[in-house]
Amino acid sequence: MRDLIIIKFGGSSITFKSESPPKINEDVIKNAVEDITSYKGNVLLVLGGGAHGHQAAYKYGYGNDTTPKKKLLQGIPEIRHNMSLLSSRVEHIFWEKHHKAVIINPFSFVLMKDGKISSFPMDIIRRALEADLIVITHGDVCFDESRGASILSGDVIITHLAKELGVSRVLLGTNVDGVFTEDPKVDPKAELITEITAQNRNTVLRAAKSSSGTDVTGGMSLKLQELLNLAEEGIEVVIFNLNASHRLEKVLKGENVPCTRFNL
Numbered sequence: 001m002r003d004l005i006i007i008k009f010g011g012s013s014i015t016f017k018s019e020s021p022p023k024i025n026e027d028v029i030k031n032a033v034e035d036i037t038s039y040k041g042n043v044l045l046v047l048g049g050g051a052h053g054h055q056a057a058y059k060y061g062y063g064n065d066t067t068p069k070k071k072l073l074q075g076i077p078e079i080r081h082n083m084s085l086l087s088s089r090v091e092h093i094f095w096e097k098h099h100k101a102v103i104i105n106p107f108s109f110v111l112m113k114d115g116k117i118s119s120f121p122m123d124i125i126r127r128a129l130e131a132d133l134i135v136i137t138h139g140d141v142c143f144d145e146s147r148g149a150s151i152l153s154g155d156v157i158i159t160h161l162a163k164e165l166g167v168s169r170v171l172l173g174t175n176v177d178g179v180f181t182e183d184p185k186v187d188p189k190a191e192l193i194t195e196i197t198a199q200n201r202n203t204v205l206r207a208a209k210s211s212s213g214t215d216v217t218g219g220m221s222l223k224l225q226e227l228l229n230l231a232e233e234g235i236e237v238v239i240f241n242l243n244a245s246h247r248l249e250k251v252l253k254g255e256n257v258p259c260t261r262f263n264l
Contacts, residue, residue: 001041001042001129001130001165002040002041002042003040003041003042004041004042004043004044004129004165004166004167005039005041005042005043005044005167005168005169005170005171005252006044006045006046006158006161006162006165006167006169006170006171007036007043007044007045007046007170007171007172007173007248008045008046008047008048008154008155008158008170008171008172008173009028009029009032009045009046009047009048009090009173009242010048010050010154010172010173010174010175010242011047011048011049011050011051011052011053011054011139011154012048012050012174012175013025013028013048013050013173013174013175013242013243014028014029014032014047014048014050014086014090014242015049015050015051015052015086016050016051017050017051017054018051019051020051020055022050022051022052022055022082022085022086023051024052024085024086024089026089026093028242028243029089029090029093030093031245031246031248032173032242032248033090033093033094033097033099034097034249035246035247035248035249035252036099036134036248036252037097037099038249038252038253039252042129042132042134043134043135044125044129044134044135044137044161044165044167045090045101045134045135045136045137046137046138046139046154046157046158046161047083047086047087047090047136047137047138047139047154048138048139048154049082049083049086049138049139049140049151049153049154050086052082052083052085052086053079053082053083053086053138053139053140053151055082056075056078056079056082057075057079057141057151059075059078060072060074060075060078060079061075062075062141062149062150062151063151069147069148069149070148072147072148072149072150073148073149075141075149076107076141076149079140079141079151080105080107080140080141083105083138083139083140083141084105086138087103087105087136087138088103090136091103091136094134094136099134100132100133100134101133101134101135101136102128102133102134102135102136103136103137103138104124104125104128104135104136104137105137105138105140106120106137106138106140106142106152106157107140107141107142107143109121109124110140110142110152111142111143111144111145112142112143112144112145112147112150112152113144113145113146114144114146114147115144115147115150117152117156117160118145120160120164122164122165125137125161125165126165129165137157137161138154138157139151139152139153139154139157140152153222153223155222155223155226155227156226158170158172158226158230159226159227159229159230162230162233162235163230163233167235168235168236169235169236169238170227170230170235170236170237170238171238171240171248171251171252172227172237172238172239172240173240173241173242173247173248174239174240174241174242175241175242175243176241177192177240177241177244177258177259177260178192178193178194178239178240178241178258178259178260179192179193179196179204179208179220179224179239179260180192180193181193181207182207192258192260193260194258194259194260194261195260195261195262195263196224196228196231196260196261196262196263196264197263197264198264201228201264204224205221205224205225205228208220208221208224227239227262228262228264230262231262231263231264232264236261236262237261237262238251238259238260238261238262239259239260240257240258240259240260241258241259
């Protein structure tokens with residue numbers, strides 16, 4: 001594998017989270033895929049669920065500890081259908097740009113227990129990357145040994161894959177420039193936190209609130225904790241604005257752009 005990098009297309013960027021039925025943000029995906037053409041190494045792309053994952057999951061009670069197992073299991077087909085639509089469209093856009101991309105969906109092989117990964121075989125992903133394919137995976141619903149089914153978030157997937165594959169860089173695209181002191185879409189005085197360090201990490205975590213819209217994966221606080229875990233392993237972590245024109249290309253090239261970098 002050549003300079004393997006993990007990139008996340010955040011669900012808030014590639015879907016319109018407030019629209020129902022779910023709708024894909026094609027313009028953002030096409031621009032991001034074009035930016036990836038500038039990178040010459042291996043790419044492992046993780047898709048956030050956005051509207052396609054969270055709306056159906058919320059409908060069937062995911063994120064609520066009191067939801068009966070039967071109802072959670074009933075939600076599997078709709079969540080799977082929605083995530084298949086999203087990932088297939090992203091894959092097709094790669095094909096339109098003449099990239100060899102394949103989808104590897106976690107539902108097919110990942111098992112969970114009490115909401116945490118219990119089995120996540122890596123052989124197929126490794127073989128696909130060694131074959132110089134762009135691997136697309138995504139947040140998904142998976143069978144859970146104790147709960148029946150659980151949501152496996154894209155951020156948890158990133159943490160697992162980054163450690164298993166030994167990547168040096170993880171780039172996370174969202175619909176804002178990075179981590180802010182407050183929600184910048186609500187508070188115009190919110191300030192961008194350009195760097196998260198050992199000194200300010202606890203302050204940032206305390207200030208983190210659940211992201212706006214329907215989210216069954218724990219909101220911003222849990223997402224930040226997953227990324228802090230990676231940074232502690234010496235992995236470069238950057239949160240940037242995927243919606244900004246060619247911002248991903250600039251981040252890939254190491255240019256100085258508005259973003260949040262983790263420096264622990």
